């Protein structure tokens with residue numbers, strides 16, 4: 088969990104602290120967000136050594152998590168549907184750094200990374216993917232069905248999570264918690280009618296919900312250009328304020344996230360953040376990801392906008408750490424994920440009775456094929 | 465081996481049940497199942513096709529013969545997730561074969577409006593599990609259009625295709641069998657094919673049917689089921705079951721991918737119990753072929769019905785109720801339903817969940833010794 092993360096982080100930071108002691112605050116400029124019905128945040132931020140290393144470490148963990156998933160899938164240990172987040176790490180890392188753990192997040196099926204950022208252990212994520220008893224959902228759902236504290240999934244039906252996000256936000260308002268809910272969706276999902284129903288309710292009742300469109304340019308094999316009339320997802324709420332953010336720059340995301348959270352906490356109602364991002368990998372494991380876009384297009388983004396490489400560059404440019412020190416962090420992260428996946432692989436499968444549990448609150452007998460009897464969990 | 469009562473005259477072709485090819489009767493899980501091909505008489509040239517190719521071929525013929533036929537859905541322009549529409553855009557152009565945005569309710573509503581204008585929409589919902597966002601349009605608009613306008617409007621030329629059922633590792637949202645929800649709705653027809661030859665003939669009949677049809681395709685079989693499929697135009701009538709195999713001791717009823725499982729169970733039962741089973745493929749879920757079923761049950765007095773969907777409120781319940789109304793005095797044992805459990809479709813427990821040939825065999829055995 089968080090302590091776990093800090094352990095990894097500080098271990099790697101051991102040498103770095105002394106090394107970078109002379110460096111203080113670092114100014115970072117990023118692409119100014121396009122705005123709609125609001126002013127938006129500034130186009131620069133001040134960061135420091137700790138934050139840079141923390142972003143580097145966290146995003147490396149996100150990426151490594153998915154790389155391990157990819158490997159487990161190819162070894163046929165993970166079965167079923169599996170969607171990786173590779174390329175989009177800055178969105179998750181930036182948003183998480185802009186809110187607190189008491190705020191709420193709900194997303195679609197590209198959810199492994201959000202589990203990690205919310206504080207779940209890599210082991211319970213892998214275990215869920217491997218359908219093990221120790222998985223976050225007891226191995227019942229796999230990749231698309233992950234849940235943890237203040238993280239409401241992991242939703243496989245495209246668009247369904249957005250009205251839920253409005254409901255979660257209503258509870259925050261009603262209970263005066265001061266917390267916000269992030270409702271994540273994709274450029275493909277942006278065309279589901281439910282989303283517009285959620286926009287309206289959230290506006291009508293001034294709910295503290297941040298709708299976040301992770302525009303990675305494709306919904307499965309369909310380019311956003313072919314699926315969506317008007318490509319400005321951040322203005323599609325009409326009466327809902329919006330920002331279009333460079334989703335490959337973790338600082339741009341963080342500042343937009345902070346701005347949006349403050350907007351919501353001040354009682355202004357919902358706001359939309361369109362994250363200009365990109366997925367490097369196929370939609371799911373069965374999609375090679377290059378039939379509807381060119382390899383060059385993917386490589387170009389990787390080479391020019393990669394969120395982790397960007398941070399690495401800032402760190403190196405400012406002499407916050409050496410390449411070797413960053414490599415040491417990556418090594419620690421690799422180790423963490425490797426150990427977690429080994430543990431998950433070794434974990435037991437769920438008991439058969441779990442087929443019948445959690446259907447209803449009361450564990451009612453479940454009818455099946457038996458002549459007269461039902462199964463009792 | 466021709467069943468006279470199963471001969472159908474369609475488009476001057478004779479469709480008949482032909483089951484002399486039932487091969488290995490030893491059954492058992494490792495025995496490859498030799499599912500009997502339906503013989504299409506005067507069908508002309510044939511070609512080896514799997515299920516998705518047969519469906520593709522059916523849509524190709526429909527589009528070729530009906531200039532008002534259009535195909536659309538999520539990613540269908542590229543061939544769709546299961547390749548069913550592959551090549552159609554190249555052949556018929558992007559104005560007749562097109563991708564829709566990701567919006568099932570919109571797709572269904574759009575298709576209904578288009579059908580009401582006399583076009584022949586063939587809409588694809590990527591997975592049957594995603595048909596639920598479109599449920600309202602299908603149940604409230606499509607099903608009731610003719611009725612609520614007193615016959616002034618209808619969307620009878622509408623066909624909605626969607627892959628359904630277990631696939632080995634689909635989990636909660638890529639495995640469901642929602643046929644009962646739609647079978648329960650007056651005004652809709654629901655069709656589920658079980659082989660490539662049947663899929664093509666039933667699809668062509670569904671597309672040309674003058675009532676809206678929901679056509680569920682067994683996705684498990686898209687690649688695995690291969691047959692010599694006639695390349696010409698033929699239809700298999702809706703509302704008519706197929707007696708896949710005649711028998712006298714017990715009637716076994718199923719549809720779609722379950723047919724292979726049932727044939728396996730039947731082979732096993734015939735070998736191990738020395739009985740003779742009659743195997744019926746319902747093919748059309750609504751309106752289903754009551755007469756063929758009733759005739760069979762009056763002969764055998766014993767029934768097992770099997771589907772993947774959960775037991776409670778599944779289509780087997782409807783069939784059972786009708787059988788007891790029509791065949792009460794002929795029944796020798798309670799009607800058995802071998803179905804999915806009343807749980808969401810599981811990921812890890814799929815093998816345990818599905819009504820496999822062993823569960824069906826057990827049920828046949830119990831029914832025989834009742």
Ligand SMILES: Cc1ncc(C[n+]2csc(CCOP(=O)(O)OP(=O)(O)O)c2C)c(N)n1
Nearest residue numbers: 243244245273274275276303305306307594
């Ligand atoms: C209601 C529904 N329709 C279709 C699908 C199949 N599907 C899964 S993901 C997806 C594309 C979604 O694209 P987008 O919203 O851009 O998210 P991304 O995959 O890019 O993260 C589709 C069509 C689904 N899961 N649910």
Ligand SMILES: [Mg+2]
Nearest residue numbers: 273274305306
């Ligand atoms: Mg997308």
